[in-house]
Amino acid sequence: MQIYLPIAEVSVNMFTLLGLGGIVGLLSGLFGVGGGFLITPLLFFIGIPPAVAVATGANQVVASSVSGVLAQLKRKAVDIPMGLVLLVGGLLGSASGIYVFNLLTRLGQIDLAVQLCYVVFLGGIGVLMFLESLRTMRRQRTGGVRKKRNPHSWAHKLPFKFKFRASGLYISVIPPLLVGVLVGVLAAIMGVGGGFIMVPAMIYLLHMPTKVVIGTSLFQILFVSAFTTLMHAITNQTVDVMLALLLIAGGVVGAQIGSRMGAKLKAEQLRILLALLVIVVALKLGADLVITPHDIYSIASGGHA
Amino acid sequence: MIRALIALSAVLLTAMPLCAQVAAGTETAPAKPPEQIVAGLSRDNIGITTSFDGSQILIYGAIKRQAPEPEDQKLAVIVTLEGPLGPVLIRRKSREFGIWVNTASVGVASAPSYYAVATSGPLDQILDRRVDVQQRISVPMAMRAFSGPLLVQNTQPFTQAMIRIRERQGLYQLETGGVRLVENTLFRADFSLPANLTEGEYKTRIFLLRDGKLVDQYQSAISVNKVGLERWLYMLSHQHAALYGLLSLAVAVIAGWAAAAIFRFIR
Numbered sequence: 001m002q003i004y005l006p007i008a009e010v011s012v013n014m015f016t017l018l019g020l021g022g023i024v025g026l027l028s029g030l031f032g033v034g035g036g037f038l039i040t041p042l043l044f045f046i047g048i049p050p051a052v053a054v055a056t057g058a059n060q061v062v063a064s065s066v067s068g069v070l071a072q073l074k075r076k077a078v079d080i081p082m083g084l085v086l087l088v089g090g091l092l093g094s095a096s097g098i099y100v101f102n103l104l105t106r107l108g109q110i111d112l113a114v115q116l117c118y119v120v121f122l123g124g125i126g127v128l129m130f131l132e133s134l135r136t137m138r139r140q141r142t143g144g145v146r147k148k149r150n151p152h153s154w155a156h157k158l159p160f161k162f163k164f165r166a167s168g169l170y171i172s173v174i175p176p177l178l179v180g181v182l183v184g185v186l187a188a189i190m191g192v193g194g195g196f197i198m199v200p201a202m203i204y205l206l207h208m209p210t211k212v213v214i215g216t217s218l219f220q221i222l223f224v225s226a227f228t229t230l231m232h233a234i235t236n237q238t239v240d241v242m243l244a245l246l247l248i249a250g251g252v253v254g255a256q257i258g259s260r261m262g263a264k265l266k267a268e269q270l271r272i273l274l275a276l277l278v279i280v281v282a283l284k285l286g287a288d289l290v291i292t293p294h295d296i297y298s299i300a301s302g303g304h305a
Numbered sequence: 306m307i308r309a310l311i312a313l314s315a316v317l318l319t320a321m322p323l324c325a326q327v328a329a330g331t332e333t334a335p336a337k338p339p340e341q342i343v344a345g346l347s348r349d350n351i352g353i354t355t356s357f358d359g360s361q362i363l364i365y366g367a368i369k370r371q372a373p374e375p376e377d378q379k380l381a382v383i384v385t386l387e388g389p390l391g392p393v394l395i396r397r398k399s400r401e402f403g404i405w406v407n408t409a410s411v412g413v414a415s416a417p418s419y420y421a422v423a424t425s426g427p428l429d430q431i432l433d434r435r436v437d438v439q440q441r442i443s444v445p446m447a448m449r450a451f452s453g454p455l456l457v458q459n460t461q462p463f464t465q466a467m468i469r470i471r472e473r474q475g476l477y478q479l480e481t482g483g484v485r486l487v488e489n490t491l492f493r494a495d496f497s498l499p500a501n502l503t504e505g506e507y508k509t510r511i512f513l514l515r516d517g518k519l520v521d522q523y524q525s526a527i528s529v530n531k532v533g534l535e536r537w538l539y540m541l542s543h544q545h546a547a548l549y550g551l552l553s554l555a556v557a558v559i560a561g562w563a564a565a566a567i568f569r570f571i572r
Binding site for chain 1: 308323353354355356358359385393394395396397398399400403405406407410419462463466469470471478500501503532534535536538539541543546547549550551552553554556557558560561562563564567568571
Protein backbone atom coordinates (compact mmCIF):
# COMPACT_ATOMS: atom_id res chain seq x y z
CA MET A 1 0.00 0.00 0.00
CA GLN A 2 1.56 3.26 -1.16
CA ILE A 3 1.45 6.30 1.06
CA TYR A 4 2.26 9.84 -0.03
CA LEU A 5 4.46 11.69 2.45
CA PRO A 6 3.39 15.35 2.62
CA ILE A 7 6.81 16.88 3.38
CA ALA A 8 9.18 14.45 1.67
CA GLU A 9 6.82 14.65 -1.35
CA VAL A 10 7.44 11.08 -2.35
CA SER A 11 5.18 8.08 -2.37
CA VAL A 12 6.55 5.12 -0.42
CA ASN A 13 5.20 1.71 0.44
CA MET A 14 3.72 1.85 3.92
CA PHE A 15 4.93 -1.63 4.84
CA THR A 16 8.49 -0.75 3.84
CA LEU A 17 8.42 2.05 6.41
CA LEU A 18 6.78 -0.08 9.10
CA GLY A 19 9.34 -2.81 8.42
CA LEU A 20 12.21 -0.35 8.50
CA GLY A 21 11.00 1.07 11.80
CA GLY A 22 10.56 -2.49 13.05
CA ILE A 23 14.11 -3.57 12.21
CA VAL A 24 15.59 -0.47 13.80
CA GLY A 25 13.31 -0.91 16.83
CA LEU A 26 14.41 -4.54 17.10
CA LEU A 27 18.05 -3.48 17.16
CA SER A 28 17.44 -0.66 19.60
CA GLY A 29 15.59 -3.04 21.92
CA LEU A 30 18.36 -5.59 21.54
CA PHE A 31 21.29 -3.25 22.11
CA GLY A 32 19.78 -0.33 24.00
CA VAL A 33 20.67 2.29 21.39
CA GLY A 34 18.36 4.80 19.74
CA GLY A 35 18.92 3.37 16.29
CA GLY A 36 19.13 6.78 14.64
CA PHE A 37 22.46 5.84 13.08
CA LEU A 38 20.67 3.11 11.13
CA ILE A 39 17.41 4.81 10.28
CA THR A 40 18.88 7.89 8.60
CA PRO A 41 21.05 5.99 6.06
CA LEU A 42 18.19 3.55 5.44
CA LEU A 43 15.87 6.46 4.68
CA PHE A 44 18.43 7.84 2.19
CA PHE A 45 18.46 4.42 0.62
CA ILE A 46 14.68 4.26 -0.01
CA GLY A 47 14.72 7.69 -1.64
CA ILE A 48 13.75 10.11 1.12
CA PRO A 49 15.53 13.46 0.56
CA PRO A 50 18.53 13.68 2.95
CA ALA A 51 17.31 16.83 4.70
CA VAL A 52 13.95 15.19 5.46
CA ALA A 53 15.61 11.94 6.54
CA VAL A 54 17.86 13.72 9.05
CA ALA A 55 15.10 15.87 10.56
CA THR A 56 12.58 13.03 10.72
CA GLY A 57 15.23 10.71 12.12
CA ALA A 58 15.63 13.13 15.03
CA ASN A 59 11.86 13.06 15.62
CA GLN A 60 11.87 9.26 15.66
CA VAL A 61 14.70 9.30 18.23
CA VAL A 62 12.45 11.41 20.51
CA ALA A 63 9.86 8.64 20.56
CA SER A 64 12.30 5.84 21.27
CA SER A 65 14.13 7.81 23.98
CA VAL A 66 10.86 8.76 25.74
CA SER A 67 9.93 5.15 26.19
CA GLY A 68 13.49 4.30 27.23
CA VAL A 69 13.87 7.11 29.73
CA LEU A 70 10.54 6.30 31.40
CA ALA A 71 11.74 2.76 32.08
CA GLN A 72 15.11 4.03 33.38
CA LEU A 73 13.50 6.65 35.66
CA LYS A 74 11.50 3.90 37.28
CA ARG A 75 14.77 2.09 38.04
CA LYS A 76 16.26 5.36 39.39
CA ALA A 77 19.05 4.96 36.84
CA VAL A 78 19.08 8.58 35.67
CA ASP A 79 21.60 11.11 37.01
CA ILE A 80 19.46 14.19 36.44
CA PRO A 81 22.07 16.90 37.35
CA MET A 82 24.58 15.22 35.06
CA GLY A 83 21.90 14.93 32.39
CA LEU A 84 21.19 18.66 32.69
CA VAL A 85 24.85 19.60 32.29
CA LEU A 86 25.10 17.35 29.24
CA LEU A 87 21.86 18.90 28.01
CA VAL A 88 23.16 22.48 28.19
CA GLY A 89 26.14 21.41 26.10
CA GLY A 90 23.85 19.44 23.82
CA LEU A 91 21.59 22.40 23.09
CA LEU A 92 24.58 24.61 22.27
CA GLY A 93 25.94 21.85 20.04
CA SER A 94 22.60 21.26 18.35
CA ALA A 95 22.08 24.95 17.55
CA SER A 96 25.53 25.23 15.99
CA GLY A 97 25.02 21.86 14.29
CA ILE A 98 21.86 23.16 12.57
CA TYR A 99 23.82 26.20 11.44
CA VAL A 100 26.58 24.01 10.02
CA PHE A 101 23.95 21.75 8.42
CA ASN A 102 22.34 24.68 6.60
CA LEU A 103 25.70 26.06 5.55
CA LEU A 104 26.80 22.71 4.14
CA THR A 105 23.46 22.29 2.38
CA ARG A 106 24.02 25.60 0.61
CA LEU A 107 27.55 24.56 -0.35
CA GLY A 108 26.28 21.24 -1.70
CA GLN A 109 28.47 19.27 0.67
CA ILE A 110 25.88 18.05 3.16
CA ASP A 111 25.72 14.50 1.80
CA LEU A 112 29.49 14.26 1.99
CA ALA A 113 29.61 15.69 5.52
CA VAL A 114 26.93 13.32 6.75
CA GLN A 115 28.64 10.33 5.15
CA LEU A 116 32.05 11.31 6.47
CA CYS A 117 30.66 11.76 9.99
CA TYR A 118 29.09 8.32 9.77
CA VAL A 119 32.24 6.68 8.49
CA VAL A 120 34.58 8.33 10.98
CA PHE A 121 32.42 8.11 14.11
CA LEU A 122 30.64 4.84 13.46
CA GLY A 123 33.78 3.19 12.18
CA GLY A 124 35.87 4.41 15.11
CA ILE A 125 33.34 3.54 17.78
CA GLY A 126 32.59 0.19 16.14
CA VAL A 127 36.24 -0.85 16.10
CA LEU A 128 36.80 0.32 19.70
CA MET A 129 33.70 -1.51 20.90
CA PHE A 130 34.68 -4.65 19.04
CA LEU A 131 38.20 -4.70 20.53
CA GLU A 132 36.90 -3.94 24.02
CA SER A 133 34.35 -6.77 23.88
CA LEU A 134 36.97 -9.21 22.58
CA ARG A 135 39.25 -8.27 25.47
CA THR A 136 36.45 -8.72 28.01
CA MET A 137 35.52 -12.12 26.61
CA ARG A 138 39.13 -13.28 26.63
CA ARG A 139 39.56 -12.07 30.21
CA GLN A 140 36.46 -13.95 31.31
CA ARG A 141 37.70 -17.10 29.66
CA THR A 142 41.12 -16.89 31.32
CA GLY A 143 39.47 -15.89 34.60
CA GLY A 144 41.61 -12.76 35.00
CA VAL A 145 40.68 -9.83 37.21
CA ARG A 146 39.25 -6.64 35.78
CA LYS A 147 41.70 -3.76 35.96
CA LYS A 148 40.35 -1.04 38.22
CA ARG A 149 39.88 2.25 36.44
CA ASN A 150 41.99 5.15 37.58
CA PRO A 151 39.46 7.67 38.94
CA HIS A 152 42.01 10.48 39.07
CA SER A 153 42.18 11.73 35.51
CA TRP A 154 42.75 15.13 33.95
CA ALA A 155 39.05 15.88 34.51
CA HIS A 156 39.81 16.41 38.20
CA LYS A 157 42.18 19.28 37.62
CA LEU A 158 39.59 21.53 35.95
CA PRO A 159 37.61 24.23 37.80
CA PHE A 160 33.80 24.41 38.42
CA LYS A 161 33.63 21.13 40.31
CA PHE A 162 30.24 19.74 41.15
CA LYS A 163 28.99 16.73 43.06
CA PHE A 164 27.00 14.30 40.89
CA ARG A 165 25.42 12.14 43.58
CA ALA A 166 23.77 9.44 41.47
CA SER A 167 27.04 8.86 39.60
CA GLY A 168 29.14 9.17 42.74
CA LEU A 169 31.41 11.67 40.99
CA TYR A 170 32.96 14.96 42.10
CA ILE A 171 34.24 16.46 38.86
CA SER A 172 34.35 19.67 36.87
CA VAL A 173 31.30 20.44 34.70
CA ILE A 174 33.55 21.22 31.72
CA PRO A 175 34.13 17.67 30.41
CA PRO A 176 30.42 16.69 30.45
CA LEU A 177 29.59 20.04 28.84
CA LEU A 178 32.03 19.34 26.00
CA VAL A 179 30.71 15.79 25.55
CA GLY A 180 27.23 17.33 25.35
CA VAL A 181 28.30 19.84 22.69
CA LEU A 182 29.89 17.13 20.52
CA VAL A 183 26.81 14.95 20.73
CA GLY A 184 24.54 17.91 19.97
CA VAL A 185 26.47 18.78 16.82
CA LEU A 186 26.35 15.17 15.65
CA ALA A 187 22.63 14.92 16.46
CA ALA A 188 21.88 17.88 14.21
CA ILE A 189 24.13 16.88 11.33
CA MET A 190 23.59 13.13 11.34
CA GLY A 191 19.99 12.93 12.54
CA VAL A 192 21.02 10.63 15.36
CA GLY A 193 20.56 10.75 19.11
CA GLY A 194 24.27 10.27 19.61
CA GLY A 195 23.95 7.49 22.16
CA PHE A 196 26.63 5.51 20.40
CA ILE A 197 29.09 8.38 21.05
CA MET A 198 27.79 9.45 24.44
CA VAL A 199 27.70 6.06 26.14
CA PRO A 200 31.41 5.30 25.52
CA ALA A 201 32.30 8.93 26.34
CA MET A 202 30.48 8.71 29.68
CA ILE A 203 32.13 5.43 30.58
CA TYR A 204 35.66 6.10 29.39
CA LEU A 205 36.02 9.88 29.67
CA LEU A 206 33.75 10.79 32.58
CA HIS A 207 34.11 7.46 34.42
CA MET A 208 30.41 7.25 35.21
CA PRO A 209 29.12 3.99 36.65
CA THR A 210 27.58 1.81 33.94
CA LYS A 211 24.21 1.52 35.67
CA VAL A 212 23.37 5.23 35.26
CA VAL A 213 24.99 5.67 31.85
CA ILE A 214 22.12 4.44 29.64
CA GLY A 215 19.39 6.30 31.56
CA THR A 216 21.34 9.56 31.72
CA SER A 217 22.29 9.45 28.07
CA LEU A 218 18.67 8.74 27.09
CA PHE A 219 17.56 11.67 29.25
CA GLN A 220 19.93 14.01 27.44
CA ILE A 221 19.19 12.54 24.00
CA LEU A 222 15.46 13.02 24.55
CA PHE A 223 15.80 16.78 25.01
CA VAL A 224 18.52 17.35 22.45
CA SER A 225 16.68 15.45 19.72
CA ALA A 226 13.43 17.23 20.64
CA PHE A 227 15.25 20.55 20.26
CA THR A 228 16.85 19.40 16.99
CA THR A 229 13.47 18.32 15.63
CA LEU A 230 11.97 21.68 16.52
CA MET A 231 14.86 23.59 14.96
CA HIS A 232 14.69 21.57 11.74
CA ALA A 233 10.92 22.08 11.64
CA ILE A 234 11.24 25.83 12.08
CA THR A 235 14.25 26.63 9.92
CA ASN A 236 13.98 24.02 7.15
CA GLN A 237 10.40 22.64 7.29
CA THR A 238 11.83 19.18 6.78
CA VAL A 239 10.19 17.13 9.53
CA ASP A 240 7.71 14.70 8.00
CA VAL A 241 5.29 13.75 10.73
CA MET A 242 3.63 11.08 8.61
CA LEU A 243 6.96 9.40 7.96
CA ALA A 244 7.91 9.69 11.64
CA LEU A 245 4.61 8.15 12.75
CA LEU A 246 5.06 5.08 10.55
CA LEU A 247 8.66 4.59 11.65
CA ILE A 248 7.65 4.95 15.30
CA ALA A 249 4.75 2.51 14.92
CA GLY A 250 7.08 -0.09 13.46
CA GLY A 251 9.80 0.74 15.96
CA VAL A 252 7.58 0.24 19.00
CA VAL A 253 6.75 -3.33 18.00
CA GLY A 254 10.34 -4.07 16.99
CA ALA A 255 11.70 -2.75 20.29
CA GLN A 256 9.52 -5.12 22.28
CA ILE A 257 10.63 -8.15 20.31
CA GLY A 258 14.22 -6.92 20.49
CA SER A 259 14.33 -6.49 24.25
CA ARG A 260 12.89 -9.99 24.72
CA MET A 261 15.53 -11.45 22.42
CA GLY A 262 18.16 -9.39 24.21
CA ALA A 263 17.27 -10.91 27.57
CA LYS A 264 18.38 -14.31 26.25
CA LEU A 265 21.84 -13.18 25.09
CA LYS A 266 24.94 -12.32 27.09
CA ALA A 267 26.03 -8.68 27.36
CA GLU A 268 29.41 -9.32 25.69
CA GLN A 269 27.84 -11.19 22.80
CA LEU A 270 25.39 -8.33 22.33
CA ARG A 271 28.17 -5.80 22.33
CA ILE A 272 30.16 -7.73 19.73
CA LEU A 273 27.08 -8.01 17.51
CA LEU A 274 26.39 -4.30 17.83
CA ALA A 275 30.04 -3.50 17.11
CA LEU A 276 29.93 -5.64 13.95
CA LEU A 277 26.69 -3.99 12.83
CA VAL A 278 28.14 -0.52 13.36
CA ILE A 279 31.30 -1.48 11.43
CA VAL A 280 29.24 -2.86 8.52
CA VAL A 281 27.20 0.36 8.25
CA ALA A 282 30.39 2.44 8.36
CA LEU A 283 32.08 0.28 5.72
CA LYS A 284 29.07 0.48 3.41
CA LEU A 285 28.98 4.28 3.66
CA GLY A 286 32.74 4.48 3.29
CA ALA A 287 32.63 2.36 0.14
CA ASP A 288 30.04 4.73 -1.36
CA LEU A 289 32.49 7.59 -0.98
CA VAL A 290 35.32 5.79 -2.71
CA ILE A 291 33.60 3.77 -5.44
CA THR A 292 33.04 5.67 -8.67
CA PRO A 293 29.40 6.80 -8.61
CA HIS A 294 26.90 5.63 -11.19
CA ASP A 295 26.38 9.20 -12.35
CA ILE A 296 28.80 11.96 -11.34
CA TYR A 297 26.05 14.52 -11.84
CA SER A 298 23.26 15.05 -9.37
CA ILE A 299 20.45 17.55 -9.12
CA ALA A 300 19.04 19.51 -6.24
CA SER A 301 15.89 21.52 -6.72
CA GLY A 302 15.97 25.10 -5.53
CA GLY A 303 18.96 26.95 -4.18
CA HIS A 304 21.66 28.86 -5.97
CA ALA A 305 25.08 28.00 -7.22
CA MET B 306 -16.52 40.63 -36.05
CA ILE B 307 -18.61 39.85 -39.14
CA ARG B 308 -16.21 41.77 -41.31
CA ALA B 309 -13.34 39.79 -39.87
CA LEU B 310 -15.12 36.56 -40.67
CA ILE B 311 -15.79 37.63 -44.24
CA ALA B 312 -12.19 38.65 -44.64
CA LEU B 313 -11.10 35.35 -43.20
CA SER B 314 -13.28 33.26 -45.50
CA ALA B 315 -12.06 35.31 -48.43
CA VAL B 316 -8.53 34.46 -47.45
CA LEU B 317 -9.47 30.86 -46.98
CA LEU B 318 -11.13 30.55 -50.38
CA THR B 319 -8.65 32.45 -52.46
CA ALA B 320 -5.28 31.82 -50.94
CA MET B 321 -5.12 28.33 -49.61
CA PRO B 322 -1.33 27.94 -49.75
CA LEU B 323 -0.93 31.15 -47.79
CA CYS B 324 -2.82 29.79 -44.86
CA ALA B 325 -0.10 27.73 -43.41
CA GLN B 326 2.19 30.72 -43.54
CA VAL B 327 -0.29 33.05 -41.93
CA ALA B 328 -0.99 30.66 -39.12
CA ALA B 329 2.59 29.66 -38.62
CA GLY B 330 3.60 33.30 -38.45
CA THR B 331 3.19 34.51 -34.90
CA GLU B 332 0.70 34.33 -32.13
CA THR B 333 0.06 38.04 -32.57
CA ALA B 334 -2.08 37.41 -35.63
CA PRO B 335 -5.52 36.74 -34.19
CA ALA B 336 -6.91 35.47 -37.48
CA LYS B 337 -8.61 32.11 -37.17
CA PRO B 338 -6.44 29.32 -38.56
CA PRO B 339 -7.93 27.09 -41.24
CA GLU B 340 -7.76 24.14 -38.91
CA GLN B 341 -8.55 24.50 -35.26
CA ILE B 342 -8.04 22.34 -32.22
CA VAL B 343 -11.04 21.52 -30.09
CA ALA B 344 -9.83 19.70 -27.01
CA GLY B 345 -10.71 18.41 -23.61
CA LEU B 346 -9.02 16.88 -20.60
CA SER B 347 -10.23 13.83 -18.74
CA ARG B 348 -9.86 15.87 -15.54
CA ASP B 349 -8.85 19.40 -14.71
CA ASN B 350 -7.59 18.84 -11.22
CA ILE B 351 -5.70 16.15 -9.38
CA GLY B 352 -5.81 15.82 -5.63
CA ILE B 353 -2.80 14.37 -3.88
CA THR B 354 -4.32 12.30 -1.12
CA THR B 355 -2.53 10.12 1.41
CA SER B 356 -2.90 7.12 -0.88
CA PHE B 357 -1.82 9.03 -4.01
CA ASP B 358 0.11 6.73 -6.30
CA GLY B 359 0.39 8.57 -9.58
CA SER B 360 -2.43 9.50 -11.90
CA GLN B 361 -3.64 9.01 -15.45
CA ILE B 362 -4.58 11.93 -17.66
CA LEU B 363 -6.29 11.64 -20.99
CA ILE B 364 -6.05 14.60 -23.33
CA TYR B 365 -8.31 14.28 -26.33
CA GLY B 366 -9.71 16.41 -29.07
CA ALA B 367 -10.63 16.95 -32.67
CA ILE B 368 -9.53 19.13 -35.54
CA LYS B 369 -12.21 21.50 -36.78
CA ARG B 370 -11.94 22.58 -40.41
CA GLN B 371 -13.59 25.38 -42.34
CA ALA B 372 -12.27 24.07 -45.62
CA PRO B 373 -11.30 20.74 -47.12
CA GLU B 374 -8.12 19.28 -45.77
CA PRO B 375 -4.98 20.21 -47.72
CA GLU B 376 -3.80 16.89 -49.09
CA ASP B 377 -0.16 17.42 -49.83
CA GLN B 378 0.91 18.58 -46.35
CA LYS B 379 1.51 16.12 -43.60
CA LEU B 380 -0.54 16.61 -40.44
CA ALA B 381 0.95 16.09 -36.99
CA VAL B 382 -0.15 16.65 -33.41
CA ILE B 383 2.10 17.20 -30.39
CA VAL B 384 0.76 17.29 -26.86
CA THR B 385 2.90 18.52 -23.97
CA LEU B 386 2.28 18.48 -20.25
CA GLU B 387 4.46 20.75 -18.14
CA GLY B 388 4.72 20.84 -14.36
CA PRO B 389 5.42 23.95 -12.29
CA LEU B 390 8.71 25.68 -12.99
CA GLY B 391 11.39 25.95 -10.36
CA PRO B 392 15.10 26.56 -9.94
CA VAL B 393 17.38 23.56 -10.22
CA LEU B 394 20.98 23.12 -9.17
CA ILE B 395 23.06 20.57 -11.06
CA ARG B 396 26.20 19.38 -9.32
CA ARG B 397 29.17 17.41 -10.58
CA LYS B 398 31.34 15.21 -8.44
CA SER B 399 35.02 14.66 -8.91
CA ARG B 400 37.52 12.54 -7.06
CA GLU B 401 39.44 14.55 -4.48
CA PHE B 402 41.89 12.82 -2.14
CA GLY B 403 40.39 9.47 -3.07
CA ILE B 404 36.77 10.32 -2.31
CA TRP B 405 34.01 11.69 -4.49
CA VAL B 406 33.09 15.29 -3.71
CA ASN B 407 30.69 17.76 -5.34
CA THR B 408 33.07 20.27 -6.90
CA ALA B 409 31.23 22.05 -9.72
CA SER B 410 27.68 23.24 -10.12
CA VAL B 411 25.42 25.02 -12.56
CA GLY B 412 22.19 26.72 -11.56
CA VAL B 413 19.16 26.75 -13.84
CA ALA B 414 16.76 29.59 -13.08
CA SER B 415 13.70 27.64 -14.04
CA ALA B 416 13.02 24.19 -15.30
CA PRO B 417 9.73 22.29 -15.14
CA SER B 418 9.47 19.74 -12.37
CA TYR B 419 7.71 17.48 -14.87
CA TYR B 420 7.68 17.59 -18.65
CA ALA B 421 6.15 15.08 -20.99
CA VAL B 422 5.89 15.32 -24.75
CA ALA B 423 3.68 13.01 -26.78
CA THR B 424 3.81 13.15 -30.55
CA SER B 425 2.01 11.56 -33.44
CA GLY B 426 5.31 10.83 -35.17
CA PRO B 427 9.11 11.18 -34.88
CA LEU B 428 9.81 14.68 -33.60
CA ASP B 429 12.55 15.50 -36.11
CA GLN B 430 10.21 14.74 -38.99
CA ILE B 431 7.06 16.52 -37.83
CA LEU B 432 8.47 19.59 -36.09
CA ASP B 433 10.38 22.43 -37.69
CA ARG B 434 13.45 23.39 -35.63
CA ARG B 435 12.46 27.08 -35.59
CA VAL B 436 8.97 26.31 -34.32
CA ASP B 437 10.55 24.16 -31.61
CA VAL B 438 12.80 27.01 -30.48
CA GLN B 439 9.95 29.50 -30.58
CA GLN B 440 7.40 27.38 -28.76
CA ARG B 441 9.85 25.39 -26.61
CA ILE B 442 8.32 22.04 -27.39
CA SER B 443 10.95 19.29 -27.25
CA VAL B 444 12.37 18.13 -23.91
CA PRO B 445 15.77 19.89 -24.14
CA MET B 446 13.89 23.17 -24.77
CA ALA B 447 12.06 22.88 -21.47
CA MET B 448 15.00 24.25 -19.52
CA ARG B 449 15.12 28.03 -19.17
CA ALA B 450 17.89 30.53 -18.45
CA PHE B 451 20.83 29.90 -16.15
CA SER B 452 20.91 31.52 -12.75
CA GLY B 453 23.83 33.10 -10.99
CA PRO B 454 27.33 33.49 -12.38
CA LEU B 455 28.51 30.58 -14.44
CA LEU B 456 31.60 29.03 -12.95
CA VAL B 457 32.12 26.28 -15.48
CA GLN B 458 33.34 26.51 -19.07
CA ASN B 459 30.85 24.21 -20.65
CA THR B 460 27.31 24.02 -19.29
CA GLN B 461 26.05 21.49 -21.80
CA PRO B 462 27.07 18.33 -19.88
CA PHE B 463 25.23 19.74 -16.86
CA THR B 464 21.97 20.43 -18.64
CA GLN B 465 22.18 17.10 -20.43
CA ALA B 466 22.74 15.44 -17.06
CA MET B 467 19.67 17.15 -15.64
CA ILE B 468 17.54 15.88 -18.50
CA ARG B 469 19.08 12.41 -18.25
CA ILE B 470 18.48 12.19 -14.48
CA ARG B 471 14.92 13.42 -14.74
CA GLU B 472 14.23 11.08 -17.64
CA ARG B 473 15.48 8.22 -15.49
CA GLN B 474 13.11 9.31 -12.72
CA GLY B 475 10.26 9.38 -15.22
CA LEU B 476 9.84 13.13 -14.75
CA TYR B 477 10.84 14.06 -18.28
CA GLN B 478 9.58 11.92 -21.10
CA LEU B 479 9.22 11.94 -24.84
CA GLU B 480 6.69 9.56 -26.24
CA THR B 481 6.98 9.24 -29.95
CA GLY B 482 3.67 7.90 -31.22
CA GLY B 483 2.01 8.77 -27.93
CA VAL B 484 -0.59 10.80 -29.77
CA ARG B 485 -3.02 8.64 -31.69
CA LEU B 486 -4.48 10.39 -34.70
CA VAL B 487 -7.64 8.92 -36.19
CA GLU B 488 -8.68 9.88 -39.74
CA ASN B 489 -6.58 13.04 -39.41
CA THR B 490 -9.39 14.45 -37.26
CA LEU B 491 -9.57 12.88 -33.85
CA PHE B 492 -6.62 12.58 -31.53
CA ARG B 493 -5.90 11.42 -28.03
CA ALA B 494 -2.85 11.24 -25.76
CA ASP B 495 -2.53 9.39 -22.47
CA PHE B 496 -0.17 10.55 -19.78
CA SER B 497 0.66 8.75 -16.61
CA LEU B 498 1.85 11.11 -13.92
CA PRO B 499 4.35 9.70 -11.42
CA ALA B 500 3.72 9.48 -7.67
CA ASN B 501 6.37 12.04 -6.75
CA LEU B 502 4.50 15.06 -8.14
CA THR B 503 5.08 18.65 -7.14
CA GLU B 504 2.03 20.78 -6.43
CA GLY B 505 0.97 23.48 -8.84
CA GLU B 506 -0.48 24.21 -12.26
CA TYR B 507 0.30 21.66 -14.94
CA LYS B 508 0.14 23.35 -18.31
CA THR B 509 -1.06 21.30 -21.23
CA ARG B 510 -0.34 22.46 -24.74
CA ILE B 511 -1.52 20.95 -27.98
CA PHE B 512 0.21 21.85 -31.24
CA LEU B 513 -1.27 21.20 -34.64
CA LEU B 514 1.37 21.10 -37.33
CA ARG B 515 1.51 20.76 -41.07
CA ASP B 516 4.86 20.03 -42.66
CA GLY B 517 6.55 21.06 -39.45
CA LYS B 518 4.85 24.46 -39.38
CA LEU B 519 2.45 25.51 -36.64
CA VAL B 520 -1.18 25.71 -37.71
CA ASP B 521 -2.93 26.05 -34.38
CA GLN B 522 -2.28 25.62 -30.72
CA TYR B 523 -4.40 25.12 -27.67
CA GLN B 524 -3.60 25.62 -23.99
CA SER B 525 -5.21 24.50 -20.82
CA ALA B 526 -4.18 23.70 -17.27
CA ILE B 527 -4.63 21.00 -14.72
CA SER B 528 -4.16 21.93 -11.12
CA VAL B 529 -2.41 19.45 -8.86
CA ASN B 530 -2.93 20.04 -5.17
CA LYS B 531 -2.48 18.20 -1.95
CA VAL B 532 -5.88 17.64 -0.38
CA GLY B 533 -7.21 16.70 3.03
CA LEU B 534 -4.66 15.66 5.62
CA GLU B 535 -1.73 16.07 3.21
CA ARG B 536 -2.65 19.67 2.52
CA TRP B 537 -3.30 20.44 6.16
CA LEU B 538 0.05 19.07 7.30
CA TYR B 539 1.96 20.75 4.50
CA MET B 540 0.36 24.14 5.11
CA LEU B 541 0.87 23.81 8.86
CA SER B 542 4.55 22.93 8.43
CA HIS B 543 5.14 26.04 6.34
CA GLN B 544 2.82 28.60 7.88
CA HIS B 545 3.05 27.61 11.54
CA ALA B 546 6.41 25.88 11.60
CA ALA B 547 6.84 26.10 15.38
CA LEU B 548 3.36 24.67 16.00
CA TYR B 549 4.04 21.90 13.50
CA GLY B 550 7.35 21.12 15.20
CA LEU B 551 5.60 20.90 18.57
CA LEU B 552 2.93 18.67 17.02
CA SER B 553 5.60 16.31 15.68
CA LEU B 554 7.20 16.22 19.13
CA ALA B 555 3.86 15.58 20.79
CA VAL B 556 3.23 12.67 18.40
CA ALA B 557 6.66 11.23 19.23
CA VAL B 558 6.31 11.72 22.99
CA ILE B 559 2.82 10.23 23.12
CA ALA B 560 3.89 7.30 20.96
CA GLY B 561 6.94 6.69 23.13
CA TRP B 562 4.95 6.97 26.35
CA ALA B 563 2.18 4.73 25.01
CA ALA B 564 4.74 2.15 23.93
CA ALA B 565 6.26 2.07 27.41
CA ALA B 566 2.80 1.85 29.01
CA ILE B 567 1.57 -0.94 26.73
CA PHE B 568 4.84 -2.79 27.19
CA ARG B 569 4.41 -2.66 30.97
CA PHE B 570 0.80 -3.76 30.68
CA ILE B 571 1.72 -6.80 28.57
CA ARG B 572 4.40 -7.84 31.01
